[in-house]
Amino acid sequence: MKKSVYSICGMCTVRCPIRVESENNEVTWIEGNQHILGGALCAKGSAGPALIADRERPRQPLIREGGRGAGRWQKVS
Ligand code: SF4
DSSP states (O other), rough: EEEEEEEEEEEEETTOOEEEEEEETEEEEEEOTTTTTOOOHHHHHHTHHHHOTTSSOOOEEEEEESSTSSSSEEEEO
16 A cells, blocks of 8 residues: 655755655655655665665674675674
């Protein structure tokens, strides 16, 4: 089910008013509140859906194993 809700961006201290579209509980689009910002939003705020959906985003603390660039990480609590 598609939904559109108004909210506030929390990506920095400015706290811009935003409109968020979602489908099946997944964010699909973020833009500035058209009534206040005319739909405009900075690149960081607009990239919100990518941040949430990024499969390589660290989801817990990691400690590097091996040398720099080895690409090996150990999960820690
Ligand atoms: S849209 Fe950009 S400027 Fe506005 S709160 Fe989000 S990150 Fe900050």
